[in-house]
Amino acid sequence: MTDPLILFDLLLALAITALAMAVMAVRDMFAAIVLFIIFGLFSALAWVRLSAPDVALAEAAIGTGVTGALLLKTLHHIRHVTGTLGRQDAVSQTPASPVPMPVPMPVIWANAAFCGLITLGLAVAFLGAPQAGPGFDALVADAMPASGVDHPVTAVLLNFRAYDTLMEVVVLLAAVITVWQIERGLSDAPAPALGEVFQGFARLTLPAIVVLGTYLLWKGAEAPGGAFQGGAVLAAVGLVLLLARLYVPQPSHRPVARWAFVLGTGAFAAVALLVTGGGRVAFQYPLEHAKTLILLIEALVTISIAVTLAALFHGREPVALRVDGGRDDT
Amino acid sequence: MLDLIAAGLIGFGTVFFIAGTVGLLRFPDIFCRLHALTKADGLGLALIALGVALMVGTWAEVFRIALIWFFVAVASATSGHLIAAHARQSMPQTGEADD
Numbered sequence: 001m002t003d004p005l006i007l008f009d010l011l012l013a014l015a016i017t018a019l020a021m022a023v024m025a026v027r028d029m030f031a032a033i034v035l036f037i038i039f040g041l042f043s044a045l046a047w048v049r050l051s052a053p054d055v056a057l058a059e060a061a062i063g064t065g066v067t068g069a070l071l072l073k074t075l076h077h078i079r080h081v082t083g084t085l086g087r088q089d090a091v092s093q094t095p096a097s098p099v100p101m102p103v104p105m106p107v108i109w110a111n112a113a114f115c116g117l118i119t120l121g122l123a124v125a126f127l128g129a130p131q132a133g134p135g136f137d138a139l140v141a142d143a144m145p146a147s148g149v150d151h152p153v154t155a156v157l158l159n160f161r162a163y164d165t166l167m168e169v170v171v172l173l174a175a176v177i178t179v180w181q182i183e184r185g186l187s188d189a190p191a192p193a194l195g196e197v198f199q200g201f202a203r204l205t206l207p208a209i210v211v212l213g214t215y216l217l218w219k220g221a222e223a224p225g226g227a228f229q230g231g232a233v234l235a236a237v238g239l240v241l242l243l244a245r246l247y248v249p250q251p252s253h254r255p256v257a258r259w260a261f262v263l264g265t266g267a268f269a270a271v272a273l274l275v276t277g278g279g280r281v282a283f284q285y286p287l288e289h290a291k292t293l294i295l296l297i298e299a300l301v302t303i304s305i306a307v308t309l310a311a312l313f314h315g316r317e318p319v320a321l322r323v324d325g326g327r328d329d330t
Numbered sequence: 331m332l333d334l335i336a337a338g339l340i341g342f343g344t345v346f347f348i349a350g351t352v353g354l355l356r357f358p359d360i361f362c363r364l365h366a367l368t369k370a371d372g373l374g375l376a377l378i379a380l381g382v383a384l385m386v387g388t389w390a391e392v393f394r395i396a397l398i399w400f401f402v403a404v405a406s407a408t409s410g411h412l413i414a415a416h417a418r419q420s421m422p423q424t425g426e427a428d429d
Contacts, residue, residue: 194412201408205401 009049016042033071040064053224054153057216061232066309069239073313148290150222157226158294162283166268168228169301173265176308180317194243202244209237217302221291227264227298231305238310249314257311264304268297336384343377346370360417368410372403 003009019039026032040063047056140152140160147155157165213233220226241247249257271293272283280286285293311317353366379399383392 195415197408197411197415201404204404208397208401 005049012042012046012049016046029075030072033068033075036071037064037068040068054226054229057224057229058232061229061236062309066232066235066239066313069313073315077315146287148285148287149294151220151224153224154220154226154294154298158297159283159285159290162268162272166265166272169265169268169304172305172308173261176261176311179312179315199244199246202240202246206237206240209233209240213237213302213306217298218295220298221295227301228305230298231302232309234302234306235309235313238306239313242310242314254317257307257317260303260307261311262304264297264301267300271297332384336381339377339381339384343374343381346374346377350374361414364410364414368406372406375399375402375406 016039019035019042023032023035023039026035040059044056044060044064047053047059140156143160144150144152144155147159149155149158213230213236215230216225216233217227217230218225220230238247242249271285275285275293276282347370350367350370353370354363357363357366376399379395383395386392386395
């Protein structure tokens with residue numbers, strides 16, 4: 001109880017709560033996104049304080065970095081490209097009227113009731129949980145020799161509950177398929193050009209990001225890191241390339257992109273099914289090949305995650321521009 | 331002795347961060363604010379990184395801290411430039427873009 005960092009923890013908890021409230025309260029959408037990014041960074045710090053560096057890395061890379069970029073891109077899209085927000089909001093940084101369209105009171109009350117129910121449920125679950133119970137640490141530690149890797153988190157994610165992880169990859173695949181379907185009718189929206197300084201920055205940092213992402217993936221077998229963190233960092237390569245206009249998506253790249261999207265899910269499912277037989281069930285890797293198989297799955301899933309996140313940032317699928325400036329949607 | 335120097339450097343670096351924050355809050359327009367932020371935070375981070383580098387044991391960790399400092403400094407300079415360029419670009423239409 002006399003941890004000298006308790007004051008820091010209290011301040012951190014207060015800051016996270018205050019940031020969460022500020023994100024909801026602030027009217028300007030750009031400010032809300034910036035606050036959300038800061039909120040994510042503080043959450044990552046909180047995960048570090050809770051001795052969960054894997055979650056901290058994932059929160060910083062995916063929850064803050066990639067999500068922040070996606071939100072900013074979306075804001076740019078609705079402000080300047082489709083004009084969904086209307087001219088007024090696009091020109092002025094803050095909307096002229098504080099509430100553009102009043103939300104009906106029953107909707108507000110229904111939302112409040114549902115949020116209250118969720119909070120109540122969480123409180124009941126928290127209070128009903130066994131105090132300072134052993135958790136699953138001992139179980140995982142016992143099973144570690146059978147996992148093929150040295151890092152407990154990787155063992156849980158890629159071996160003990162690999163089915164959940166496969167479903168997480170499927171969610172990403174479903175997301176990118178949906179975006180490519182519903183964005184078919186929208187205008188092509190390349191990211192705004194950022195100029196020569198950013199291109200120099202891109203040339204300087206891209207090699208380092210590639211090394212860092214690969215390192216996170218490789219290190220995942222024995223230390224915090226892994227496919228999702230490495231994939232998110234490698235997705236940043238795609239984001240920087242797109243923003244610096246060093247890579248411009250072409251319609252002819254669509255087949256390659258589609259293969260990259262399904263590569264992770266397909267390889268994961270194929271390995272899970274191919275190891276069956278001889279008394280083993282799906283996902284039960286033979287021990288002598290477990291590390292190889294896990295690293296293979298992680299590497300391919302990383303490629304898929306990176307390409308999928310970068311494609312989500314670009315938005316719609318690349319379409320051919322006709323000579324007259326129109327689009328060829330075939 | 332080394333720890334004391336490190337603590338001094340980290341404390342000095344924190345002062346720069348506080349100065350940068352005060353500048354961000356008090357300076358009149360976006361360019362002055364950027365000036366305060368990028369200068370103060372760049373130096374503040376360098377001092378803190380130097381202080382932490384004195385406290386860690388191995389050269390590998392010192393190298394990693396140096397890498398972190400380098401990339402944060404480059405990213406900070408680039409984003410400072412981008413914000414300033416965007417603000418100057420959008421100025422004729424929106425007046426003072428210092429929201």
